[in-house]
Amino acid sequence: MEVGPLLNGEELMEAGGGVADVINPATGEVVAQEVCCDASAVDRIVQASDEAFHSAAWQGMAPADRGRLLLKLADAVEAEAETLIEPELLDTGKPISQLRHGEIPLAAALLRYYAGAADKIDGRVKNTPGGLHVTMYEPYGVVAGILPWNYPLANVVMKTAPALAAGNAIVLKPSVETPLGAVAFAKLCDRVGVPKGIVNVVLGRGSKAGNDLVAHPKVRKVSFTGSTAVGIQVQKLGAEQMKAVNLELGGKNAICVFADADLERAANAVIVSAFVNCGQLCVSCSRLLVQESIAAKFEEILKAKLAKVKVGDPRDETTLVGPMITQSQYETALEYMGIATKEGAKILSGGDKLNLPSPLTNGYWLQPTMLSGVRPGMRVHDEEIFGPVLSVVRFADEADAIKIANSVCYGLSGSVWTADVGRANRMVKAMETGIVWVNTILVGYPQIPVQPHKMSGTGIELGMEGLLAYCKCKSAVINHNETSPVGWDLK
Numbered sequence: 001m002e003v004g005p006l007l008n009g010e011e012l013m014e015a016g017g018g019v020a021d022v023i024n025p026a027t028g029e030v031v032a033q034e035v036c037c038d039a040s041a042v043d044r045i046v047q048a049s050d051e052a053f054h055s056a057a058w059q060g061m062a063p064a065d066r067g068r069l070l071l072k073l074a075d076a077v078e079a080e081a082e083t084l085i086e087p088e089l090l091d092t093g094k095p096i097s098q099l100r101h102g103e104i105p106l107a108a109a110l111l112r113y114y115a116g117a118a119d120k121i122d123g124r125v126k127n128t129p130g131g132l133h134v135t136m137y138e139p140y141g142v143v144a145g146i147l148p149w150n151y152p153l154a155n156v157v158m159k160t161a162p163a164l165a166a167g168n169a170i171v172l173k174p175s176v177e178t179p180l181g182a183v184a185f186a187k188l189c190d191r192v193g194v195p196k197g198i199v200n201v202v203l204g205r206g207s208k209a210g211n212d213l214v215a216h217p218k219v220r221k222v223s224f225t226g227s228t229a230v231g232i233q234v235q236k237l238g239a240e241q242m243k244a245v246n247l248e249l250g251g252k253n254a255i256c257v258f259a260d261a262d263l264e265r266a267a268n269a270v271i272v273s274a275f276v277n278c279g280q281l282c283v284s285c286s287r288l289l290v291q292e293s294i295a296a297k298f299e300e301i302l303k304a305k306l307a308k309v310k311v312g313d314p315r316d317e318t319t320l321v322g323p324m325i326t327q328s329q330y331e332t333a334l335e336y337m338g339i340a341t342k343e344g345a346k347i348l349s350g351g352d353k354l355n356l357p358s359p360l361t362n363g364y365w366l367q368p369t370m371l372s373g374v375r376p377g378m379r380v381h382d383e384e385i386f387g388p389v390l391s392v393v394r395f396a397d398e399a400d401a402i403k404i405a406n407s408v409c410y411g412l413s414g415s416v417w418t419a420d421v422g423r424a425n426r427m428v429k430a431m432e433t434g435i436v437w438v439n440t441i442l443v444g445y446p447q448i449p450v451q452p453h454k455m456s457g458t459g460i461e462l463g464m465e466g467l468l469a470y471c472k473c474k475s476a477v478i479n480h481n482e483t484s485p486v487g488w489d490l491k
Contacts, residue, residue: 002034002035003032003179003183004203006186006201007044008048008052008200009187014035015041015203015204016037017038019035020034021033021034022091024363025093025322025323026323027359027362029362032179032180034203036203036204037208037209039212042212042213043216046142046171046219049170049171049197049218052169053141053142055195058195061195063167064118064119066165069115069192069194070115070161070165071115074109076192077104077157081100083184084153091177091180092150092152092181093314093323094277094314095314096317097319097320098276103153103154104153106154106445109445110161114162114165114467115165117464118166128477131477131478132478133477137468137472137474138472139167139470140471141168142171142220143221144171144216144219145170145173146213147173149177150282152175152178152181153181153185156174156186158446159225162467164199165470166468168221169197169199171200173201173210176205177326183203186199206226211237214234215241220243221245223470224246224248227249227250228410228456231457246457246458246461246469247458249282249412249456249457251282251283251284251410252381252408253413253415253433254285254414254415255273255285255287255414255416255441256401256416256427257288257290257291259294260418260420262417263297269441270302271306272441273441274368274388275309275320276321278322278387279386279388280324280325282413285413285415286389287381287408295392295394299372303370306370309321311367312356312360324364324366324387330364330387332385333389334352334366336385337389340371340389340391345391347369347371348371349367350368351369352367366388367388368388370390371389374393376407376408378391382408398426402427409454410454411452411455412433412450412457413434414435418438418439424439432454434451445462447463448463449464450463451465
């Protein structure tokens with residue numbers, strides 16, 4: 001199979017940047033050749049997007065009509081779910097149940113949410129002496145949507161839906177490891193009637209094609225999801241042209257379980273949050289902070305539940321955990337498992353490679369791992385592992401939990417489990433994160449906005465606030481009084 005960048009609905013089979021292998025992480029097999037873009041190809045694609053944005057067809061489309069187009073796209077996502085699931089399976093090795101029952105419904109929900117919001121981008125009118133002060137929101141023009149490899153399908157929709165609802169054109173740049181789903185989605189946009197060039201795709205490595213895209217002068221806004229280290233470089237590159245840059249980056253999130261919590265429900269939440277997508281989730285709570293008085297009991301509950309988690313064939317509907325998606329992240333997570341024991345942590349479960357029979361023998365498989373005896377200052381506590389590794393930390397009281405939760409450089413998400421409403425409210429206020437779930441986890445999308453704190457990023461995604469992030473604000477002062485002062489009434 002060959003997959004190429006998309007220019008005005010046409011797939012390019014030569015783009016000057018050579019080719020890259022696309023590897024199925026479940027089997028370790030090469031499943032496709034990816035055609036990569038050089039600077040010239042990136043320029044052609046961005047220029048085409050800019051022309052499409054300024055075209056009469058797009059500029060003349062009413063917001064409500066853009067909304068109807070997104071509704072049509074949502075229906076197509078559901079109707080053609082299997083055509084999107086198959087490339088995602090090959091790209092990421094995700095369990096098929098997660099794709100069918102999680103990511104496809106989320107993609108459709110995102111499209112429908114922003115379809116309904118397209119004609120609700122409201123400006124303001126203020127009375128001023130002798131005139132009107134009008135504030136309005138306008139699209140940026142060409143937006144770059146740079147996608148991560150952990151949730152390529154969900155992120156392509158998370159960026160495309162609000163960008164189009166706001167009236168922009170978007171150039172997508174999936175991770176070099178996972179191009180298949182993004183190209184399949186862009187082709188679907190073309191099939192449902194999105195004007196050609198409004199959704200284009202650049203392929204290649206971030207250090208080349210990605211940088212060329214961010215640096216292109218006709219790209220007015222950049223929305224990036226990925227690692228903090230790369231996000232910093234994107235921010236610096238965008239700053240050279242004063243671009244609007246939205247960054248959703250790493251996390252080392254804490255789930256805090258107090259002694260009065262419903263321990264069964266809390267344990268289910270811990271397992272899902274820590275190990276869904278093999279721990280490759282920015283908002284995953286990979287630090288479990290548990291109150292000392294129940295810590296031993298809670299660890300035993302978790303061990304029993306973790307033993308029942310099925311890891312393996314992504315095409316099996318009963319599989320909960322698939323492989324690591326990239327070889328480099330597989331090696332990184334494995335390295336941290338070794339670091340944990342050197343730092344004095346105890347392995348309660350897992351801790352090594354997972355050996356599976358053919359055809360999964362050469363895939364990037366790791367055992368879901370739970371560590372106890374973890375303390376702030378340890379690398380497995382402070383640093384993002386982005387793998388199936390849960391670090392268990394014991395705390396004494398509420399103040400101790402807050403101190404430990406906020407002790408890392410990240411601030412993306414968090415979760416609190418307690419029967420005390422007052423304590424829950426205090427924890428929500430005290431935790432330095434963009435979102436806190438109380439007695440639940442990983443719910444509320446797409447309505448809730450998430451604004452990263454600290455080293456987890458800048459800007460905002462989701463909700464109406466996430467839609468306005470794809471708009472620039474403009475004001476106009478309209479005078480209707482010929483006797484009113486001009487300027488500061490200077491003579």
